[in-house]
Amino acid sequence: MAEKLVEIENISAGIEEGQILDGVSLQIGPGQTHVLMGPNGAGKSTLGNVLMGNPVYRVSGGRILFDGQDITELGADKRAQLGMFMSFQNPLEVPGLSLEEFIRNAIRQKTGKPIKIFQFKKQLAEAMELLGMDESYAGRDLNVGFSGGEKKKAEILQLLMLRPKFAILDETDSGLDVDAVRTVSKGIEEYQKREEGSLLIITHSTRILESLHVDHAHIIVKGRLVASGGEELVAKVNEEGFEAFS
């Protein structure tokens, strides 16, 4: 395994209307948890989406390596197959496709092998129990009519079932009540522990970080990384907000 799992080298990117990211560089090692914080509109979610390969964003400079491989031009599906994952800020609703069916398809795409149904069901039930999800959600249409909290839990459920090497959590705590944040954190902890997976946690608050171990924190303002450090940065944001960094 490469020493660095994710290497973001001087990435600039944006949408048609203009540039959002301006030369961002960041490295994430295997098993590390990084936090990306910043005020609204700073480019946090853009970075997550660019990492995952959302075609809405165009990369105008720099490159991204995953496990030593240049993935800058790869589609999202290929990136996922290499072991990347993103928990969406606003998970999409897909009528007629059940959560369970969706996860099963995704696993099959990744492994290329038929799934052992009994084992799959068992793992799914365990993961759902950990996240406090009622088992009926497995058969429900993907995210359709789910509450904000259930949608986020369903994202973490996918994280646990798909077992990626690296996951981006885009505002996973936003819009959740205290209990839901706690439950979701439990799922993320499980991923850290069990998979020794790497994480990039994108957030503008610090609630979700209370119970999670963090290796590095980064502050993004107006599309540029303005500060990087350890857990103490999180504490600083907590006390002073982002004002200090702009």
Add this chain to the structure above:
Amino acid sequence: MNQEETKQINQDRILSEGIERELYDFRDEETDAQFYRMKEGLTEEIVREISEMKHDPEWMLEFRLKSLALYDQIKMPDWGPSIDGLNMDNIAAYVRSRSDMKGSWDEVPEDIKNAFEKLGIPQAERESLAGVGAQYDSELVYHSVREDVAKQGVVYTDMESALTGEYEQMVKDHFMKLVPPTDHKFAALHGAVWSGGSFVYVPKGVKVEIPLQSYFRLNAKGAGQFEHTLIIVDEGADLHFIEGCSAPKYNIANLHAGCVELYVRKNARLRYSTIENWSRNMYNLNTKRAIVEEGGVIEWVSGSFGSHESYLYPTSVLKGEGSHAEFTGVTFAGAGQNLDTGAKMIHIGKNTSSFIDTKSISKGGGISTYRSSVEIRKSAEGSKASVNCGSLMLDSISRSDTIPAVDVRTDKADVGHEAKIGRISDDAVFYLMSRGIPESEARAMIVSGFASPVSKELPLEYAAEMNNLIKMEMEGG
């Protein structure tokens, strides 16, 4: 293995299997030695010849000639997709294998047998059907019904046998009474040259546990298929009938102007499911109608994927008090297709109810039009109707129209209508792709999900076929 696991495995199989486009597109040359082909065009001489070849009773010949006269008088429809590309002078109305219909699969001529075997027909029969009819061009080549079902008194036979056998009177009493030749130009055409199709009679109180199926294959080039399906489900009886259709593609027009007449008696129930996958040179001008007596139920499940142009609006006449109709349909119009489909509900009896749920999909410049009519007559007090239609356009060059008509003649009725038109969401595609699902597969999953209200209503094998067709359409240009 429990049922759910079987279902799971089948779904897995379906999703992982590659698509075989040639599954439907293979064609077999028809030689004069094996096939009799009527010369192209539509004249009294041709109609007389068809009638003679089919050993029609006298009244049927008269019926055909009257229909032909009507055909010459009635104008082409001017309100739907253009059918200028269809010229009856280039259509052979009657093509048949020189071999007779068989009751044993082994005796069916080899090439025809192979064609149906590629489509999985006899296999499906062995596994899950109560009876099977297989029509190749103008005539049935095979018909059989399971012994236990026949013992219940269920009649399932080809129309020709019914017409000349002990059910002649029953046929005469019902044939084109629901869809008279005066109805429209292609009903008249059907009356003149109809051939093939099935006759089903389910006696009072008999519940047929597993479906009957007819499969229609039009293999001949530049030909028409005009099968007639007549089903009578007597009081308190219950039946599920499935029809499938396909044809290989040619570069000249083919025509399908079938006719389906369904009689649902008091407290009876009939489910009529169709998966239609005609080739892209087909004009599909099909007429389907059901009449439902007191407390009876008709359920239509319809998947329209093929044809160059379609006019298809299965009609339910809710005559009896408390009768009920449901129509669940999906239409997929790809490049070069103009599919005008929907349903028609006519409420006559008191406290009748109808429910329409349709999904139309268009892609690659295809045009999909949902057209429906709900009519609640003055006599239909206390009736309820609900229409729910959704459209999904997969790109910016495709088109989707919704034309729902509602005509209510009593205050004491409850009619609801909901229409949604949308495009496939790029965000949703990206979402599925971020889980490792390739783009074409992601799109197919979204479209299959959109169409799932229909596939859920179909038996497993047909749901699988439908999802396969969607996948094929999504991958094709």
